[in-house]
């Protein structure tokens with residue numbers, strides 16, 4: 001009996017460790033990327049954390065028809081770095097999936113803040129996005145330029161916010177080999 005309890009405990013610890021190796025860190029202003037990220041995390045048995053803006057985006061901040069809206073101004077300024085409210089620890093993970101909406105054909109500047117503020121050295125990093133149709137474009141190359149030099153960037157992709165667990169699992173099984 002003691003042996004059985006011991007085996008279950010060790011097995012549980014081992015499983016927790018395996019499951020804790022991948023982190024899905026996401027930013028989502030209107031919920032689409034959050035939905036995708038939840039699907040990815042549950043399909044991969046990964047941990048999930050939201051990259052929370054210090055100042056939340058209002059709907060007028062997100063108005064892309066307004067040249068003076070917060071999102072448009074940030075997107076047009078290469079040095080803009082929107083602040084993150086929460087501390088995110090990436091050290092326990094060997095894979096970090098970074099999920100975000102496409103804004104003006106690129107990642108929102110808060111994603112640049114994230115990539116610059118955490119140590120991704122030696123970790124597998126996969127950028128994924130939701131969008132109205134645009135792909136990742138030059139985003140992965142731009143993020144690599146500002147991030148840890150020895151991060152192991154893998155090919156990212158765009159998913160629909162309603163992507164299925166089996167679709168995302170198939171993608172990550174391939175790209176994380």
Ligand SMILES: Cc1cc2nc3c(=O)[nH]c(=O)nc-3n(C[C@H](O)[C@H](O)[C@H](O)COP(=O)(O)O)c2cc1C
Pocket residue numbers: 027028029030031032033034062063064071072100101102103104105106130131132133134135161
């Ligand atoms: C400021 C802004 C700019 C956007 N630019 C693009 C774009 O260039 N291409 C595109 O396909 N969708 C664009 N979109 C649409 C979003 O990428 C899409 O709605 C995304 O799924 C939103 O994710 P979220 O709900 O997680 O914030 C833009 C949305 C906003 C608010």
